Amino acid sequence: QVQVVESGGGLVQAGDSLGLSCACSGRTFRRYAMGWFRQTPGKEREFVAAIRWSASTTYYADSVKGRFTISRDNAKNTVYLQMNSLKPEDTAVYYCAVSFRPIDPTSNIYDYWGQGTQVTVSS
Secondary structure, eight states: OOEEEEEOOEEEETTOOEEEEEEEESOOSSOOEEEEEEEOTTSOOEEEEEEETTTOOEEEOTTTTTTEEEEEETTTTEEEEEEOSOOGGGOEEEEEEEESSOOOTTSSOOSEEOOOEEEEEEO
8 A cells, every 4th residue: 555644734824844754664675756735715726847757757836846856865765855035925834755657747637635734834
């Protein structure tokens, strides 16, 4: 059974940096992409960043481009999201997801999702 577990959320001030990690276990072969999404109360889950596992191609939402960086560690089956210059509007629950099928990495049709980790940015 595939498990996706996020870690690293917390409370920071505007302008600070924060790093999130996402470990995928249970199946590590033929992973197509991993992505980060976020959601605030009353809003739909939105795409943040993604990486195609084999090609290392990265994708970013316009709202985070230049501030966030997604990366992966093959040996640890982990994907990271480094968030710099955080803004109050980045406050959300951040979810990690993995797809074993070829999908549009910016879409939300991933196969497995984590439980989410809260990121709160105070002004």
